[in-house]
Structure formats: structure tokens, C-alpha cells
Amino acid sequence: MSAVDELRSLILAGQYAPGDRLGEVELAEVLGVSRTPVREALRRLEAEGLVELVANKGARVVAYPGRDLETIFELRARVEGLAARQAALTASPDDVARLHEVAVDLRDHAERGELDAVYRLNSEFHQSLVRLGGSPLLGQSISSLIHSSVLLRTYGSFDEDAMRRSVNHHLEIAAAVRAGDPEWAEAVMRAHLFSARASLLGPRYQERTT
Amino acid sequence: MSAVDELRSLILAGQYAPGDRLGEVELAEVLGVSRTPVREALRRLEAEGLVELVANKGARVVAYPGRDLETIFELRARVEGLAARQAALTASPDDVARLHEVAVDLRDHAERGELDAVYRLNSEFHQSLVRLGGSPLLGQSISSLIHSSVLLRTYGSFDEDAMRRSVNHHLEIAAAVRAGDPEWAEAVMRAHLFSARASLLGPRYQERTT
DNA sequence: GACAGCCGACATGTATACAACTCCTCGGTT
DNA sequence: AACCGAGGAGTTGTATACATGTCGGCTGTC
Structure with a gap:
């Protein structure tokens, strides 16, 4: 290494x-x-x-000021939204199968509360999706954003609801890519990232509709 | 240096x-x-x-394949669109004045056909706008995209119409930021970049099969 | 007693020497 | 004649030594 x-x-x-x-x-x-x-x-x-x-x-x-957190996720929503869109347009059946597999793995580990594995699989999912987008440049732009997000995990944490939402988002993104539907894929990705941002920002941003 | x-x-x-x-x-x-x-x-x-x-x-x-050119500008539209939006929300009167000044300078040099200065001022305009967005992370993500675009200048060139459009876009972006209208600013920025992409792809693109 | 200026320790910035790897060439063999 | 392999030139990867800049503490003076 x-x-x-x-x-x-x-x-x-x-x-x-x-x-x-x-x-x-x-x-x-x-x-x-x-x-x-x-x-x-x-x-x-x-x-x-x-x-x-x-x-x-x-x-x-680096120690990002909390103010930047919103910008980071706004950026990710835009950039990874594009990645999801591209992936839906170009992914091969093999790619799709692999993506789905990672999402399922992630769900299983999340249910068992194995957070380390969840972090790892989450990163793998996002990076894979970007690779499927096909553009190496895209991947380069995103990886720093993802890393920044990881550094921010100290700001807050996922509760049970947020975790379940996140797991479902990954599965849904895989489904959208398999369906070859760029609009759907991008929309779910955006929802996924804004949901994560809300969780990291803390309870004051969360809806209490459940 | x-x-x-x-x-x-x-x-x-x-x-x-x-x-x-x-x-x-x-x-x-x-x-x-x-x-x-x-x-x-x-x-x-x-x-x-x-x-x-x-x-x-x-x-x-780096030698980006022509196929990536579309992705690069799609990315820039999304990322710099966000920068323009943020700038419209947060820019100070001094910032606005400076931005407008650069846009005017750019117009004057363009009218005199001084392409070197146009390139320089164009870069300065985009970088300034990003800085106004306030997030250093944003600037970091964008600079590599802008550089990539510069490397692609060999693929095509601006004709007179495209140049005039570009000049007007810069002036309009400055106006939108001064007005503090994020929607307007982002919309013009997107138009600006897609217009540039169309010019660069141009009629010569078909010859350049990669 | 407080402040200005100096000095030294320590960190980074740079240069150079050596090790490891790649690719091309040349010779021999099949 | 074509192919395989050993050898060498040239490149990058790494380590070490030296130069330069910064920060903190100390001392001397006011």
C-alpha cells in the first residue's frame, strides 16, 4: 500500500x-x-x-466550518446526481447486478448494526456509481467531496430512521439504474444526499412526521 | 513564482x-x-x-477524449450554477462592482479582438464568482473543471456571434448577482456554459472522431 | 516590570546521490 | 525469418544531507 x-x-x-x-x-x-x-x-x-x-x-x-456542510451536500447532490443520471444511461447488466449487490450487502450489515462495514459499503456504492458514469473526470471531482463528507461524520449521526431511509435510497438508486431511468436515478440520489445532510445537521432540521 | x-x-x-x-x-x-x-x-x-x-x-x-467534453460542461453548468446562486445571495456591493468591472473589461478587449486578454479575464471572472460563493471547497472543485475546459480550446473556436453571446452572458451574470437573484444568476450561468459547449463542439467536432 | 531585539531549536523547502523499475535493443535460437 | 531472453540506457522512486524560514524563549535596556 x-x-x-x-x-x-x-x-x-x-x-x-x-x-x-x-x-x-x-x-x-x-x-x-x-x-x-x-x-x-x-x-x-x-x-x-x-x-x-x-x-x-x-x-x-482540514476543519470545515459547519457553514460549509450545507454547501458540500448541495454540491454532492448536483455532481452525484449527474453521475446517477449517466449511470442509468450507460450501465451494463453486470454493472447493475454488482451495484444491487452492494446495496443489499449494505442493508444486511446495517440491520446488524455493523457500522464499519456500512461506512465502507456506502463509500463503495457511491464510488462505483460514479465509475459507471464513465467519465474519469467526474470521479475525480467527486472523491474529494465524498471524503469531505466522511470527515464531517463527527458533526452528527444517523438515528435509526435515517439509517433505514439511507438503506432504502441505495436500493432504489440501484433499481432506477437497472430500469435505465435517468430522471428517477438522479431524483433519488438528490433525495438521498439531502436526507443525509438533514441527519448530519441535527434534529432541528428533521421533520417529526413519523 | x-x-x-x-x-x-x-x-x-x-x-x-x-x-x-x-x-x-x-x-x-x-x-x-x-x-x-x-x-x-x-x-x-x-x-x-x-x-x-x-x-x-x-x-x-491529459488528453481528454472528445466524448468527455459534454460531461465537463454539464458538470460546470451544475457546479458553477451553484456558485452563481451563492454569489447572488452573499456578494457585497464591492464584490459586485468588481465583478461588473471585469465583465466590462472583457467586453472591451473582445471588441478589439485581443484574445489573450479575453482568455485571462474570462478565467478571472469565473474564479472571482466562485470565490464570492464563499466556500473554498467549491472553488477547489471548480478550478480543475475550468482548467480542463481550457485544455480543450483546441477543439474549436468562438466565432463572432458566440463571442458576443459570451460577453453578454458575463455582463448579465454580473447584473443578476447585483440584483441578488439566485435563480436568475444560475440560469444565465447555465446558458453561458451550454452556449460555450455548443461553440466548442462546433461543426468541426464531427471530423474529430476519437 | 515591561517591551524590544536577538538567538537558538525545529520545521519545512531544496538539492543531490543512490536504488528499482521499465522499455528498447541486440544477439542467439528455433 | 520470427521469436525469446539477457543486457543496458534512461527514467522514476526513495533516502539523506543541507539551506532557509519561522516561532518561542531569553536577555538586556528603558
């Missing part, structure tokens, strides 16, 4: 909290390599939006 | 054509620095979507 992937995993796993300082020598020891690959990793992760670099002062894990 | 900025300028200026190989030692000589900063620059430009890196094989300027 390359240094950049390893460091990204550490950050996304919460090993380093937002705002934490990332010293080059310290990381070099942790990762078991010299400073050179560490520097490369930091530059790339900065471009991905995971860390913040200041000249001659070093790197920190 | 740092190595990464300098290299980016060279690529965007067309000094290196899409598909060109970017040797580290060669760039080190051109930029007058050692290989270390060159490597950093390449890693960062890869994340920005300007160059393509293959392990142990080096870097090349």
Missing part, C-alpha cells in the same frame, strides 16, 4: 482529528518511509481537500 | 500539448530547479486534473 493511500486511510479512519497537526517527520516514522513520500502524500491529499498546507508551517487536517 | 504555478501556466498556455510527455529532468532544467519541486508540482497538477501520472512511467498532459 502506497504512502498516500495509507495516510488517507488513517485520516478518514479518524486517527487524526480535524485540526490536528501533521508533522512530516512524525508521519515518516508512523508510515515507515522517509520524508520524501510523506511530502508527496501531503501535497496530493491537499489537492483532494483532506489536509491544509501553509508554506513553511506544515500541514493540518 | 513557485514551480507548480509556473508549470501550470506553461501547460495552460499550450506550451505542452495534450499527450506530451513531461520528463522530470527536462522540466527541472526548464524551470531552473531540481527534480524535487518538479515532482511536487506534477503530483499537485495530477490532482488538479491537468496531468496524468503512471507509476514508474512518468507524466503526460
Whole structure:
């Protein structure tokens, strides 16, 4: 596993909290390599939006202000909405089957409360869908957004209802893609992301209609 | 000027054509620095979507297939549409004045046929607008898209009508932002980008089968 | 006692040397 | 003649050493 992937995993796993300082020598020891690959990793992760670099002062894990949270999900809704649309238009039967499988897996693990697996499968689902969109550029634009969202998981958490909604959204997106219906796929994706945003923002935004 | 900025300028200026190989030692000589900063620059430009890196094989300027051109502008319409919307909601009178000034400058240079200045002011306009959106994340997502579009300028060119349309779009966007009307701002921005796409696809697109 | 300026420790920025890998070439074999 | 493999040139990947800049503490003066 390359240094950049390893460091990204550490950050996304919460090993380093937002705002934490990332010293080059310290990381070099942790990762078991010299400073050179560490520097490369930091530059790339900065471009991905995971860390913040200041000249001659070093790197920190980004700490997005809460205000940006709404923008991030608004962006994801627009960009991943396009990805879902494209996927519905171009996905092969094999792709569809795989997507559905991930969604089912995600449901099963969610029912058993295995949150680690849920996080992993959720990421896999979204990334797969983007890949199906066909454009490598699209995927590049999105991955940083997804990563940012992951960093924000500390802001709030999914309750049982929100989790069930999320699971159903994934299944429905897979269904829409299988049906080859771009409008449906995009609409569900947008609903999925706005629902997630509402949950992360906290109870004051949630409807109490249930 | 740092190595990464300098290299980016060279690529965007067309000094290196899409598909060109970017040797580290060669760039080190051109930029007058050692290989270390060159490597950093390449890693960062890869994340920005300007160059393509293959392990142990080096870097090349990206060469997007023509098929991706439509996706790029569809993405820009969605993402920059959001930026325009946000800008309309939050821009200060000073910001608005500056934006309008850039649009006017752009018009004047366009009338005199000074294409270099037009390119520069066009970039400045779009980047300023994104900054007004307020979210640094938004700007980050967009810049790579804009760069990609610039790389594609070889695919076609603006005729006189398209240029006039583009100029008017910029002025209208500034007006919409000044009016604080998010719907208007986003709508014009979308029109602006789809218009640009149509011009770039142009009649010559059919010859360019990829 | 407080503040300005200096000094030193430590971090990042850069350069250079070496290791590992890829691809092309050349020679031999089938 | 075509193909396979070994060798070498050239590239990227990594490590280490040095240069430069920043921040904190200390000392001297007012």
C-alpha cells in the first residue's frame, strides 16, 4: 500500500482529528518511509481537500466550518446526481447486478448494526456509481467531496430512521439504474444526499412526521 | 513564482500539448530547479486534473477524449450554477462592482479582438464568482473543471456571434448577482456554459472522431 | 516590570546521490 | 525469418544531507 493511500486511510479512519497537526517527520516514522513520500502524500491529499498546507508551517487536517456542510451536500447532490443520471444511461447488466449487490450487502450489515462495514459499503456504492458514469473526470471531482463528507461524520449521526431511509435510497438508486431511468436515478440520489445532510445537521432540521 | 504555478501556466498556455510527455529532468532544467519541486508540482497538477501520472512511467498532459467534453460542461453548468446562486445571495456591493468591472473589461478587449486578454479575464471572472460563493471547497472543485475546459480550446473556436453571446452572458451574470437573484444568476450561468459547449463542439467536432 | 531585539531549536523547502523499475535493443535460437 | 531472453540506457522512486524560514524563549535596556 502506497504512502498516500495509507495516510488517507488513517485520516478518514479518524486517527487524526480535524485540526490536528501533521508533522512530516512524525508521519515518516508512523508510515515507515522517509520524508520524501510523506511530502508527496501531503501535497496530493491537499489537492483532494483532506489536509491544509501553509508554506513553511506544515500541514493540518482540514476543519470545515459547519457553514460549509450545507454547501458540500448541495454540491454532492448536483455532481452525484449527474453521475446517477449517466449511470442509468450507460450501465451494463453486470454493472447493475454488482451495484444491487452492494446495496443489499449494505442493508444486511446495517440491520446488524455493523457500522464499519456500512461506512465502507456506502463509500463503495457511491464510488462505483460514479465509475459507471464513465467519465474519469467526474470521479475525480467527486472523491474529494465524498471524503469531505466522511470527515464531517463527527458533526452528527444517523438515528435509526435515517439509517433505514439511507438503506432504502441505495436500493432504489440501484433499481432506477437497472430500469435505465435517468430522471428517477438522479431524483433519488438528490433525495438521498439531502436526507443525509438533514441527519448530519441535527434534529432541528428533521421533520417529526413519523 | 513557485514551480507548480509556473508549470501550470506553461501547460495552460499550450506550451505542452495534450499527450506530451513531461520528463522530470527536462522540466527541472526548464524551470531552473531540481527534480524535487518538479515532482511536487506534477503530483499537485495530477490532482488538479491537468496531468496524468503512471507509476514508474512518468507524466503526460491529459488528453481528454472528445466524448468527455459534454460531461465537463454539464458538470460546470451544475457546479458553477451553484456558485452563481451563492454569489447572488452573499456578494457585497464591492464584490459586485468588481465583478461588473471585469465583465466590462472583457467586453472591451473582445471588441478589439485581443484574445489573450479575453482568455485571462474570462478565467478571472469565473474564479472571482466562485470565490464570492464563499466556500473554498467549491472553488477547489471548480478550478480543475475550468482548467480542463481550457485544455480543450483546441477543439474549436468562438466565432463572432458566440463571442458576443459570451460577453453578454458575463455582463448579465454580473447584473443578476447585483440584483441578488439566485435563480436568475444560475440560469444565465447555465446558458453561458451550454452556449460555450455548443461553440466548442462546433461543426468541426464531427471530423474529430476519437 | 515591561517591551524590544536577538538567538537558538525545529520545521519545512531544496538539492543531490543512490536504488528499482521499465522499455528498447541486440544477439542467439528455433 | 520470427521469436525469446539477457543486457543496458534512461527514467522514476526513495533516502539523506543541507539551506532557509519561522516561532518561542531569553536577555538586556528603558
